[in-house]
Amino acid sequence: MADSTVWWLLAGVAVAAELTSGTFFLLMLALGAAAGALAAHAGLGLSGQLVTAALVGGGAVAVWMRWRRRRPKGPAPQSDPNVVLDIGQIIHVPAWNTDGTAHVRYRGADWVAQAAAGTSPAPGAWRITAVIGNRLIVEPA
Template sequence: MVDWMIWMLLAGGLVILEMFIGTFYLLMIAIGLASGALMALAGEPRGMQFLVAAVVGIVCTVVLRRSRWGRKSRSDAARDPNVNLDIGQAIEVSEWAPDHGLPRRARVMYRGALWDVELEQGVPAVAGTFVIREIRGSRLIVSGRT
């Protein structure tokens, strides 16, 4: 089998594996392998094929890493409704307990258990229905009466 065919078979195998994994990094390495195949097709020696495949694969991976598709979106899991399904749910607070003169905390029954509830800044502490905005440990941070 000719060198360029081996390079292309390896690149094709990585592309297929990429489809199962779902990241673009194997695709970048496959581009490097395809560039090695082009060097083999051009008649370059094996050392040059490996060098070009490695350099192109590394450069493509670095470019991907610096692009918007390579960066992980860093969101606060305590406020992300995709991570925690309790975010956005409504709870009923019957009364707020005074905390150093400021009624900012309460205990409520939510999902069959007692939870500590803390009111966000700037929201009036009156009894009623509130929306869960964040979860910090075992405390529900609420705001915006509905």
């Protein structure tokens, strides 16, 4: 079997593994394997193929990691209104417990509300800012 065939098979296995696991880094390593296959087609020896695959695959991973670190982080999923549609809704808190929680009725069910950090609990209207499990994190409306 030709060296390039082995490299193409490795690239295919890496892509298939990426599809089942969802890790983008395996695609970068598949790029490295494809570069190794192209190096084999160009007639480089095994050491040249390995160096090419390592440089391209490792370089792609390094560039991807650097790009991800520089990209601003979005909100946490529990406080992202695109994920949790309850965020931004107004609830009425009749009274707060001594532990800083309140029992509220929302969407026909009983929920536990907790005041967001830096806010003082007081009865009245509150806006949902996050949902963590069955707990609504709220701030004054």
